[in-house]
Amino acid sequence: MTDRAGTFDGVHRRNLSKVLGLVHLEGPRSRARLTAATGLNRSTVATLVAELVEAGLVIEQPPDPTNRVGRPSPVVAADPSVLAIAVNPEVDAVTIAAVGLHGAIPVRERIEVDVLPTPEAIAELTAATIDRWRAGQLQGARIVGVGLAVPGLVRAADGLVRWAPHLEWSDAPLRALVEAATGLPVAVGNDASLGAHAEHLFGAGRGVDDLVYLNGGASGIGGGLIVHGRLVGGTGGYAGEFGQNRPGFAEPGDRRAGADGVLEDEVSRARLLDVVGLTHVDEPTLAAALAESDDPAAADELARQRRVLAATLANAVNALNPSLVVLGGFLATVAESDLDDLARAVEAQTLAAAFEGVEIRVAALGGDRLMIGAAEAALAPLLADPLAAR
Amino acid sequence: MTDRAGTFDGVHRRNLSKVLGLVHLEGPRSRARLTAATGLNRSTVATLVAELVEAGLVIEQPPDPTNRVGRPSPVVAADPSVLAIAVNPEVDAVTIAAVGLHGAIPVRERIEVDVLPTPEAIAELTAATIDRWRAGQLQGARIVGVGLAVPGLVRAADGLVRWAPHLEWSDAPLRALVEAATGLPVAVGNDASLGAHAEHLFGAGRGVDDLVYLNGGASGIGGGLIVHGRLVGGTGGYAGEFGQNRPGFAEPGDRRAGADGVLEDEVSRARLLDVVGLTHVDEPTLAAALAESDDPAAADELARQRRVLAATLANAVNALNPSLVVLGGFLATVAESDLDDLARAVEAQTLAAAFEGVEIRVAALGGDRLMIGAAEAALAPLLADPLAAR
DNA sequence: GGTATTTGTTGCGCTTGACCCCAAATCTGA
DNA sequence: TCAGATTTGGGGTCAAGCGCAACAAATACC
Numbered sequence: 001m002t003d004r005a006g007t008f009d010g011v012h013r014r015n016l017s018k019v020l021g022l023v024h025l026e027g028p029r030s031r032a033r034l035t036a037a038t039g040l041n042r043s044t045v046a047t048l049v050a051e052l053v054e055a056g057l058v059i060e061q062p063p064d065p066t067n068r069v070g071r072p073s074p075v076v077a078a079d080p081s082v083l084a085i086a087v088n089p090e091v092d093a094v095t096i097a098a099v100g101l102h103g104a105i106p107v108r109e110r111i112e113v114d115v116l117p118t119p120e121a122i123a124e125l126t127a128a129t130i131d132r133w134r135a136g137q138l139q140g141a142r143i144v145g146v147g148l149a150v151p152g153l154v155r156a157a158d159g160l161v162r163w164a165p166h167l168e169w170s171d172a173p174l175r176a177l178v179e180a181a182t183g184l185p186v187a188v189g190n191d192a193s194l195g196a197h198a199e200h201l202f203g204a205g206r207g208v209d210d211l212v213y214l215n216g217g218a219s220g221i222g223g224g225l226i227v228h229g230r231l232v233g234g235t236g237g238y239a240g241e242f243g244q245n246r247p248g249f250a251e252p253g254d255r256r257a258g259a260d261g262v263l264e265d266e267v268s269r270a271r272l273l274d275v276v277g278l279t280h281v282d283e284p285t286l287a288a289a290l291a292e293s294d295d296p297a298a299a300d301e302l303a304r305q306r307r308v309l310a311a312t313l314a315n316a317v318n319a320l321n322p323s324l325v326v327l328g329g330f331l332a333t334v335a336e337s338d339l340d341d342l343a344r345a346v347e348a349q350t351l352a353a354a355f356e357g358v359e360i361r362v363a364a365l366g367g368d369r370l371m372i373g374a375a376e377a378a379l380a381p382l383l384a385d386p387l388a389a390r
Numbered sequence: 391m392t393d394r395a396g397t398f399d400g401v402h403r404r405n406l407s408k409v410l411g412l413v414h415l416e417g418p419r420s421r422a423r424l425t426a427a428t429g430l431n432r433s434t435v436a437t438l439v440a441e442l443v444e445a446g447l448v449i450e451q452p453p454d455p456t457n458r459v460g461r462p463s464p465v466v467a468a469d470p471s472v473l474a475i476a477v478n479p480e481v482d483a484v485t486i487a488a489v490g491l492h493g494a495i496p497v498r499e500r501i502e503v504d505v506l507p508t509p510e511a512i513a514e515l516t517a518a519t520i521d522r523w524r525a526g527q528l529q530g531a532r533i534v535g536v537g538l539a540v541p542g543l544v545r546a547a548d549g550l551v552r553w554a555p556h557l558e559w560s561d562a563p564l565r566a567l568v569e570a571a572t573g574l575p576v577a578v579g580n581d582a583s584l585g586a587h588a589e590h591l592f593g594a595g596r597g598v599d600d601l602v603y604l605n606g607g608a609s610g611i612g613g614g615l616i617v618h619g620r621l622v623g624g625t626g627g628y629a630g631e632f633g634q635n636r637p638g639f640a641e642p643g644d645r646r647a648g649a650d651g652v653l654e655d656e657v658s659r660a661r662l663l664d665v666v667g668l669t670h671v672d673e674p675t676l677a678a679a680l681a682e683s684d685d686p687a688a689a690d691e692l693a694r695q696r697r698v699l700a701a702t703l704a705n706a707v708n709a710l711n712p713s714l715v716v717l718g719g720f721l722a723t724v725a726e727s728d729l730d731d732l733a734r735a736v737e738a739q740t741l742a743a744a745f746e747g748v749e750i751r752v753a754a755l756g757g758d759r760l761m762i763g764a765a766e767a768a769l770a771p772l773l774a775d776p777l778a779a780r
Numbered sequence: 781g782g783t784a785t786t787t788g789t790t791g792c793g794c795t796t797g798a799c800c801c802c803a804a805a806t807c808t809g810a
Numbered sequence: 811t812c813a814g815a816t817t818t819g820g821g822g823t824c825a826a827g828c829g830c831a832a833c834a835a836a837t838a839c840c
Contacts, residue, residue: 007430008795008828011401016798032818044797046819063805070817151744162743210625225709227617234711235600238744245705246739248636248651261638315705317614321624349636353543353552354628356787357529402827422787431829436788445802453836461836 028077050110147378156237159188194373196224216331247311310345328363418467489765537768546627549578584763586614606721637701701733718753
């Protein structure tokens with residue numbers, strides 16, 4: 001057990017991690033503000049920042065012209081050349097992006113594919129794209145790792161994709177493949193879990209320590225939990241599969257559409273598309289079509305899905321007493337069709353006290369969510385121990 | 391912000407806490423084993439232990455006669471005179487016990503009451519009992535705090551009992567009342583949550599970092615979650631109220647008994663008592679009566695409750711991917727009526743991967759569970775910072 | 781009874797963050 | 811325009827805590 005936690009070295013590392021984490025999460029900050037935020041001594045922060053500059057992880061900029069008394073404090077920012085590569089393989093396309101330690105996304109490509117991508121193809125595509133970028137847009141960049149957001153079950157221990165039904169992968173050793181192809185450290189995670197992480201750090205769940213995130217995709221419903229400010233993985237890393245839950249129905253009006261009763265069969269994008277007679281449209285188009293539709297069946301189906309969603313959320317709220325529920329993907333459309341109604345339905349099925357502090361919001365990060373989440377997973381080792389991963 | 395986390399003092403405190411926590415949780419241990427467990431240096435552990443001895447929290451005993459080569463190492467044990475008081479108010483009785491830092495329960499009393507106890511009565515009863523014990527059995531003891539396990543919703547921030555339906559309390563400032571009456575630091579928690587904590591630390595969930603605990607009481611079903619090795623409180627501290635969840639029914643055979651569909655209406659001790667025609671018996675008697683009954687209605691009701699319980703557990707397993715599910719109270723009776731059937735029913739309603747590592751067990755601590763959980767809550771500040779709370 | 785092994789003990793040195801004092805940079809007000 | 815106030819960085823010093831190494835003690839094995 002090389003758990004150097006209780007030692008001096010451990011303190012130093014944790015402090016480095018804390019400072020780097022602050023500039024990463026909160027953006028550029030003056031040294032004075034870092035001192036205040038960390039509770040450390042000025043001189044300590046000075047040496048920590050110097051060390052991070054030395055390691056090429058942060059840069060110090062001339063002080064901002066702040067209209068305040070006193071000596072201006074230099075601004076510490078994440079070094080823009082430090083990048084992680086984020087990859088999101090989907091059925092019809094693979095999205096690859098470079099995400100900076102400072103949060104920006106300098107390059108992003110969506111590569112359409114004709115056939116279902118294999119894990120091997122993803123590894124090769126990722127490696128080729130990185131090589132191309134390194135020769136072009138990302139010259140001089142320092143790529144610290146690759147993060148992949150996969151629509152399927154990912155074993156946390158070794159980045160094995162146990163089952164990705166839509167990609168038709170099973171037991172694919174994705175992490176090993178991409179590591180071999182790129183020579184970089186690789187993190188693999190479930191897309192919805194990484195989305196939850198991203199919303200927690202930079203989106204609608206910013207600063208919230210206990211939240212439930214549910215995302216509605218074309219294929220089904222996934223989710224993620226933040227408890228005590230940390231993403232919940234569970235034993236194998238499969239936590240968050242709310243789509244497979246069976247919500248209970250409180251009132252006769254809460255009716256089933258199908259036979260099975262699993263959430264993602266009841267609350268589904270396909271049913272919404274059906275009811276307005278569309279196929280293959282993006283989310284805003286679907287939302288607009290639903291909003292403009294005069295067909296009572298459309299409003300009815302939205303209401304039905306809201307109530308089933310509410311039952312699931314109520315179960316989660318009773319069990320976890322979060323302070324926030326975040327809904328992404330088409331669940332945002334369902335929720336926004338009548339946010340008050342959804343909240344009331346959840347409230348009706350929860351203990352009063354448990355619902356008290358709960359807010360229901362839609363996700364904030366949009367299309368960058370998975371890129372940010374995947375990059376965050378790739379950056380995690382660096383942030384946890386800035387000097388070890390140099 | 392007096393967050394001394396990144397400082398030397400913080401390291402020292404954390405190390406003290408780690409050592410004290412080890413002898414508390416794992417029992418008496420040689421200094422050699424403590425050094426191995428903490429990863430610290432021999433000399434460091436020596437000074438830490440000396441400091442804890444000085445503070446009167448641990449004692450050093452002559453080495454155990456171990457048949458191994460080398461110099462024998464003195465055994466470090468929790469000081470038996472350090473105690474916490476645990477209190478569990480119920481409808482018909484109040485249980486009070488003194489629980490040692492070393493885990494033993496030197497005194498325990500169950501005080502029957504004729505009328506529903508009020509919060510004020512609990513405070514006075516607790517203070518009077520402590521005084522009596524201090525003059526008698528607990529002479530020379532050092533009582534570091536009081537922990538109360540309450541069958542109701544407890545606001546974590548201030549120990550306010552928001553709602554305890556069976557005691558008919560609402561918004562009772564229990565922590566303040568007991569603190570005023572005893573002059574001791576007081577912790578208040580939900581009984582089921584504290585039970586989950588106890589099972590996690592000393593019972594069926596020992597060493598398991600992710601578990602779901604459900605307890606069936608006379609009045610309803612409560613629960614608690616351990617995630618990342620920590621008890622989940624949620625924002626307000628109300629997490630774990632699985633009894634109010636509405637499980638979904640997967641098959642036509644999974645049928646409702648009542649109208650509402652809340653778990654604790656469907657899966658209830660009263661229904662089990664009904665079916666064997668008993669009232670007011672203890673758990674072993676009920677379990678025996680159910681096992682011996684020839685009435686097919688009894689087996690049927692047990693099977694029905696198992697399936698509803700399975701649906702709830704399946705939802706929890708999908709969402710949290712725990713490695714263990716612990717069932718206490720009459721839920722243990724329901725589960726043990728056919729543990730395999732329960733496990734199969736859960737498996738049928740979960741994702742294969744999420745269920746993979748899941749084990750279902752019954753609780754292990756029996757009647758001491760709530761006393762241990764409440765005492766643990768009272769001891770928490772001492773364990774977290776051994777020298778601050780002297 | 782000698783040797784190997786394990787562990788407590790002691791003293792030293794290194795690392796690290798706190799503290800102090802001074803210098804620098806800016807605002808304020810006369 | 812200039813002095814005072816205010817805030818912050820920088821360098822030196824200090825103290826605290828842990829690791830390390832050498833030595834001593836206690837046990838088992840041969």
